[in-house]
Amino acid sequence: MRPPPAWRAAYEAQGFAVLPGFVDAAWIEALRDAVDAVQRNVATLSEAELARLVFERDLSARRRDGIGAEAVGDALFILGEPETFDPVFLRLLTWPPLVQAAQLALGSDAVVSHFMNVTIKHPRFGRSIAWHRDFPNTYICPEGPDFLRLMLCLDGMDAETGATGFVPGTHRVSDEAAREAKRHEDAHGTSVPAAQTVQTLVCAPGDLVLIHPKVLHGGGMNTGVRPRRNVVMQIGLASAPLVTGFRESTTGLVLSP
Numbered sequence: 196m197r198p199p200p201a202w203r204a205a206y207e208a209q210g211f212a213v214l215p216g217f218v219d220a221a222w223i224e225a226l227r228d229a230v231d232a233v234q235r236n237v238a239t240l241s242e243a244e245l246a247r248l249v250f251e252r253d254l255s256a257r258r259r260d261g262i263g264a265e266a267v268g269d270a271l272f273i274l275g276e277p278e279t280f281d282p283v284f285l286r287l288l289t290w291p292p293l294v295q296a297a298q299l300a301l302g303s304d305a306v307v308s309h310f311m312n313v314t315i316k317h318p319r320f321g322r323s324i325a326w327h328r329d330f331p332n333t334y335i336c337p338e339g340p341d342f343l344r345l346m347l348c349l350d351g352m353d354a355e356t357g358a359t360g361f362v363p364g365t366h367r368v369s370d371e372a373a374r375e376a377k378r379h380e381d382a383h384g385t386s387v388p389a390a391q392t393v394q395t396l397v398c399a400p401g402d403l404v405l406i407h408p409k410v411l412h413g414g415g416m417n418t419g420v421r422p423r424r425n426v427v428m429q430i431g432l433a434s435a436p437l438v439t440g441f442r443e444s445t446t447g448l449v450l451s452p
């Protein structure tokens with residue numbers, strides 16, 4: 196195993212870490228173009244392709260500050276399985292420096308992909324994301340918190356555009372406490388942490404954010420005039436079988452640099 200990189204201490208102490216300038220501008224532009232192409236061609240997509248997308252108009256207006264479905268057109272919130280639309284995403288997921296970052300965070304060379312998506316907050320109405328932990332989740336999850344999410348910023352983000360906020364240190368709860376918190380959330384809704392405990396992450400295009408599965412995070416609406424798009428990849432230990440029912444095209448893909 197390689198020696199731990201400098202970001203590892205932040206990841207362990209806070210439950211998240213930023214690796215600035217991880218992906219170069221030319222590649223970020225190619226990824227943005229690929230997202231734009233899907234958004235532009237929504238009207239011509241097949242049913243199978245449409246099934247991988249989540250549209251703003253189909254979600255509650257509550258997280259858009261009441262802005263109604265009629266005002267958001269065909270805006271995408273989630274572009275699922277982006278690798279099935281453009282191979283540039285698979286190149287990213289299997290890119291050795293990215294795989295190595297996941298291996299170092301997880302402390303093992305044997306890692307697999309769980310899924311990837313592009314999470315999009317459109318200018319003016321892109322929805323807020325409720326406070327949550329990624330572990331446990333009902334989508335694609337192993338029994339324990341043996342994974343992380345890697346989030347690549349395509350446009351950068353700040354408070355106005357709905358940057359991701361974290362409550363540092365909240366990953367230091369037991370697995371059972373995280374499960375109990377999820378049960379509570381499902382029954383009673385999510386609670387909002389005190390503002391002074393939240394760190395809002397300002398990022399530039401090309402920054403990579405590593406997210407511990409038990410750190411509390413969420414984010415506000417995009418009230419600005421620029422889009423806020425992040426590629427989100429969940430990668431886990433190969434030794435931790437999934438206990439959930441869903442699968443994506445990259446689920447189980449062995450990642451080795």
Ligand SMILES: O=C(O)CCC(=O)C(=O)O
Pocket residue numbers: 314324329344358359412413414425427
């Ligand atoms: O896009 C974001 O701000 C965060 C995405 C997120 O919360 C997640 O994938 O769990």
